[in-house]
Amino acid sequence: MNLMIEWIYKSKNGTEVVFHSDYMPAAHALTIGEDIEKLGRAKNLTYIDQHDSTWMAKEIKKYLKEMETEPHNVKVYFDGGYDIQTKQAGLGVVIYYEQNGKWYRMRRNAPAQGLDSNNEAEYAALHLSIVELELLDVHHQEVTFIGDSQVVINQMTGEWPAYEKELANWADRIDEKLKSLGITPQFELVPRKLNSEADRLATQSLQGIDITGQIELQEE
Template sequence: MAGARFIVQADGGSRGNPGPAGYGAVVLDARTGEILAEAAEFIGRATNNVAEYKGLIAGLKAARALDPDARILVEMDSKLVVEQMSGRWKIKHPDMQPLAAEARGVAGRGNVEYTWIPREKNKEADRLANEAMDAGKHGRQWEPKARAAAAPVVDEPLPAAPAPRAGWAAPADLGAPTTLVFLRHGETPLTPLRQFSGSTGSDPGLSEKGVWQAERTAEALAARGTVQAVVCSPMLRTRQTAEAVARRLGLDVRIEEGLRELDFGDWEGLTFAEVMERHPDDLTAFFGSAKAKPTGSAESLTTLAHRAGQARDKILARYPGKTVLVVSHVSPIKTLVRLALGAPPDAVHRMELSAASLCAVQYYSDGNASLRLLNDTSHLR
């Protein structure tokens, strides 16, 4: 295997940041895409960044064990690690400096490159990191699962990776796509005041206007006749909105915890201006990094993306080929749209999402997604 070319994909996570943490890494043959090695470990209490660096180190060690002289392309969805290891960003945090030094020592000189990939392209490493954290939760360490033997590699061109599809229908061999129609809940008393309303605040219900919006949305969706299931966040405002639609359609409502709004911590119930006055540094950091958290919150947009992505995957697995109404909130819906587009995390700050607006994304069996609708409020006019 001398002179081999490997791809190392690595990830790490922390449930609480800091909290119970773990990492995962895979080594791929750059030519065939075959998984050559896997590594994962529960590392106890740590931050996301520490877990990500440890995942990188484990992936590099696994690659070097296969071939000390291999050329390695590291792919990670951590912009921080990629930029720091590429030498473009300074490493200021004292916890990161020794980890980066260790990674450089394992990497060697001149034959490792780093590139950022969106989270959805890093699913194997993300899966392993979560398996490691799940194992730690039960007081044990991660153990590799047996993999089926790889098919013999023949010397022929590899098929091109699936390209983003903007067509009107899925090719016949992919079957019918699963369509998720995202509905932001109707107005609450806090909505017109533009007050932060997350998952740990007062949990307001719909206002009189919000009830009207939910009913108008129900009429419109009933007229279209395409929705086959209704799933919603556990918050009161989303349940009221979902129930209004479900009654009209004759469907039940299924609750999905991962669709709840971001925890806004000490910002709950405050306006943007009030947060800017009381917590200016935290607000600036929040808009500057997906890993920054609102003051007093346990969640960042990165954390939200992880749980919302898991909720999406559960829905797709439960309702293949169907059209599902997903009633949620501003942050989860923007995040899922952003993930469908493969856009960077800060794209969520460039989207407008009105109360009771509709978005729609189609998901195909080859892993592609197509955004079909964004912030549609025509049914309210």
């Protein structure tokens, strides 16, 4: 979770000015906020998240304590494949996360019916990744979503408009799901070779190979 600090600075002659910080990780915001308060010239110091919700210092400390035992530092790789001949789609998702001081990798693929294009398959893979995040109990934090689909990444970031109704519906559904989980997404477009794990899972799904698994990693 990223937070912005808002506070009123009162000068020696009584002049007051409102200051806002940039958004920063919650732990950093708490440290800086406590330092600001020690100066003795700040009042009404408030922490605000990217959903415009306000937080008290004790709530942030509780959140940070809970996050030690919950999945965090989450990165998601997703990919979708579509076979024009059979009209079948395969979805692949790889999730890396930290929990209790250890790093894990979760892999999942799945077939999908009723899709009409590779772009829909890519959106379906992104949606599947968010469903998996919910099952992992990932919430109220920033998550990086990495894919090789220019259409999906650029439409989800607002760089490109979604003119096709089906794709717009997928984007809306994903936005609603992210909002309900309190997840702030960061989307990253990469070449296909850097998305090989998710691509392979999607291909294996099209081949009828089901994969679901989680392992602990020795290194990040």
